[in-house]
Amino acid sequence: MSKPLRIAVAGLGTVGAGTLRLLQDNAGTIAARAGRALQVTAVSARDRGRDRGLDLSGVQWFDDPVALARDAEADVVVELIGGSEDPAKLLVETALRAGRHVVTANKALLAHHGTALAGLAEGVGRTLGYEAAVAGGIPIIKGLREGLAGNRISRVYGVLNGTCNYILTQMAGELEGAGNPQAGQNFETVLAEAQRLGYAEADPSFDVDGIDTAHKLAILTAVAFGCEVDFGSVYVEGIRNVSALDVAYADELGYRIKLLGLAQLVDGAVEQRVHPCMVAKELPIASVAGVFNAVVADGDFVDTVMYEGRGAGSGPTASAVVADLIDIARGTILPVFGIPAANLARLPSLPMGEHLCPYYLRLLVRDEPGVIADVAAALRDESISMESMIQRGRAEGEGEAVPVIIMTHETQEAQIQRALARIAELEAVVEQPRLIRIVDL
Amino acid sequence: MSKPLRIAVAGLGTVGAGTLRLLQDNAGTIAARAGRALQVTAVSARDRGRDRGLDLSGVQWFDDPVALARDAEADVVVELIGGSEDPAKLLVETALRAGRHVVTANKALLAHHGTALAGLAEGVGRTLGYEAAVAGGIPIIKGLREGLAGNRISRVYGVLNGTCNYILTQMAGELEGAGNPQAGQNFETVLAEAQRLGYAEADPSFDVDGIDTAHKLAILTAVAFGCEVDFGSVYVEGIRNVSALDVAYADELGYRIKLLGLAQLVDGAVEQRVHPCMVAKELPIASVAGVFNAVVADGDFVDTVMYEGRGAGSGPTASAVVADLIDIARGTILPVFGIPAANLARLPSLPMGEHLCPYYLRLLVRDEPGVIADVAAALRDESISMESMIQRGRAEGEGEAVPVIIMTHETQEAQIQRALARIAELEAVVEQPRLIRIVDL
Secondary structure (H helix, E strand, O other): OOOOEEEEEEOOOHHHHHHHHHHHHOHHHHHHHHOOOEEEEEEEOOOOOOOOOOOOOOOEEEOOHHHHHHHOOOOEEEEOOOOOOOOHHHHHHHHHHOOOEEEEOOHHHHHHHHHHHHHHHHHOOOOEEOHHHOOOOOOHHHHHHHHOOOOOEEEEEEEOOHHHHHHHHHHHOOOOHHHOOOOOOOHHHHHHHHHHHOOOOOOOHHHHOOHHHHHHHHHHHHHHHOEOOOHHHOEEOOOOOOOHHHHHHHHHHOEEEEEEEEEEEEOOEEEEEEEEEEEEOOOHHHHOOOOEEEEEEEEOOOEEEEEEEEOOOHHHHHHHHHHHHHHHHHOOOOOOOOOOHHHOEOOOEOOHHHOEEOEEEEEEEEOOOOHHHHHHHHHHHOOOOEEEEEOOOOOOOOOOEEEEEEEEOOEEHHHHHHHHHHHHOOOOEOOOOEEEEEOOO | OOOOEEEEEEOOOHHHHHHHHHHHHOHHHHHHHHOOOEEEEEEEOOOOOOOOOOOOOOOEEEOOHHHHHHHOOOOEEEEOOOOOOOOHHHHHHHHHHOOOEEEEOOHHHHHHHHHHHHHHHHHOOOOEEOHHHOOOOOOHHHHHHHHOOOOOEEEEEEEOOHHHHHHHHHHHOOOOHHHOOOOOOOHHHHHHHHHHHOOOOOOOHHHHOOHHHHHHHHHHHHHHHOEOOOHHHOEEOOOOOOOHHHHHHHHHHOEEEEEEEEEEEEOOEEEEEEEEEEEEOOOHHHHOOOOEEEEEEEEOOOEEEEEEEEOOOHHHHHHHHHHHHHHHHHOOOOOOOOOOHHHOEOOOEOOHHHOEEOEEEEEEEEOOOOHHHHHHHHHHHOOOOEEEEEOOOOOOOOOOEEEEEEEEOOEEHHHHHHHHHHHHOOOOEOOOOEEEEEOOO
16 A cells, blocks of 8 residues: 555634544545545644644644645645635645645635636646535536546536525425425525524625625536636626515426526537526426535536535535545546646636526516506517516505516516616616526526 | 547447447547547447448457457457346456456446456456446446545435336326326336337346346445445345336325335445335435436435436447546546455345335235234234225225225334235235335435
């Protein structure tokens, strides 16, 4: 058996501690599979005194993670600090320049600097593993980059953020059936409960505003299509505006609402978007519940493949980190995004305004004569064709507000946005009109 | 770029032709990913004259596949002949002994001779790829052997045969909803339709009797648990006895019937079984419809991961074959079952008689006094506890037969089999009693 793979870990939060625990608990199995032992030789974290329930005897301690990247006696540096800029970025660059492989769970870093870091890693003949950065424990990077490597991928999409999926699932009351007290509750209420349970951060904006999903999507896009990482071109819209009413109407119309990250090739251009979607209930992706993640890839020969599993948490993320470490120990060193960074295509991005799909529109209008005619005229003037409309019951008093739901036929985003801007200015429309895109998967 | 990887393909049926087409259609993408071209240099098939729509100019032709394995100018031999014995076996052995890598889609070969062939391959420093042998296009071998390599896997199971899943889905009428004319039809009728559509072979026994699923399961077991392939210990029961009545009662009781292959570690012993299962409708595996396959793995850190995709067909199987070829071109050479063949454990197998689960029992009894008492006594004498019983309506004439459905609490297989043998001998029981195991996933 070869000599041990020496590993330095920067960051001992949930994932870092989970990684050390996994390497310790399954040391024998891992050594048998990797052909050599995986040995943690150095760690770095903010507070040396804190009890993490880990045996760190014989492990070199660094207060400064960048010093660890430079000086630790290690073949690989595992970056679990997070954030798209320094110290994480400097740490990764320092480790690569010192000739060490890097494994990271940092989606923000990869989304912002993936192409450059891949070029750096390949230039020094080292690898940059990031299985843990996308969809937690699901080995989707390996799945795309190796398992489906024979295919031209035309589309990749998924439920990539467990917090959002937990909130949407709870709002729909799917998790515990009709008896679920949260079914029918609004976003804010369910978010507060998710925060209490530890499924959402105190500041939830990174998750609920779709940014985390967009980071992951930008990485998936590069791997799937062999193009440069282009986070700036991702259209991003979160779930804050999804209301209990939307969830109820979706159910009635045969849909579930999911926050999807979706990337596809359209005539040589890349479309990347993150937004709430109405997806037909019968689709497998519609059944992905709670904190689970799922990724679907469409390949020209394999057709459709779906991966589902836990997208976050100490154990699943550690599983992905260690899979990368075992690859390195086994000597599997591949181009970071599947083809050499220098050859990644710079593809044009499709403007969101050109996106075509049917739309669900929700208006809150005062119940008075002529309103529907004005709304219909605004749609007609943008050549938007209605598929159906639901206006049910009457307001308590004349002039009070009632919801109106409109489903359109396929329409261009720019047109629907112009129509909605005009509708929003109607005096009888008492709330910003909302839209949810209906996706055909 | 390095020199091309030279490939010899034995067998130009559906999968062989698909593989050549994939290598041709996606040659540029594949070369970019593999870092070198993948070039077919030799082929072998039974009928040289047949038009397969493939350009074979410049490709060496062999009438004898074993001669191809020995003499072709190739780095890799792709075996797509099938069957657990010669010529497939001899061809693979010959290719390995000649120092060539082998890629195969042959589950029967691996199930019967996997351990020995792995030893042979590793002994000569070559690899034996078999991603295409299990679950078609789903990269599950890579998923288990690499993606989840940090985990101790406690259980792996799946829908592994598209023919059976198509038949069971059609019987349940899930595919096309209530209007499906095949819903409520019996096994034989749906099988005939599946044969007409090309989803089932003229001789369907390999599929519907569970043997194909058992082959795949035996392979998954070895990869998941790091043990020798032990096809002989797989308990196998097919779907011929699943009736329209069972499908209807399953639906009423909240279940779907799926043919699963399931392997788990129980106190250091391996349980491998293939049989129709009642699975709760809400489970993701219950929604795997038609010819799709799915595999679920439970790991100690990753928790549960599920893969779903097409389990057969020219394109998906070719996708898996080519993924193995790209791995070889990239230089990724791993032990065949994840750890060296010499270190694969020889684990004891758990006898089916010791298996514990709740059971669904279907009896057809003459509608006369005392029958239920006799049935209940047979169960009681084996200490089998009933959870519920359904006997609905009365027979047209006295003494005619009516179905009786019994759900038991958790029971040992040996006990239920003894009780059923006794029940079968009751004079009022007019048909062999049937059982379906209820699995808790």
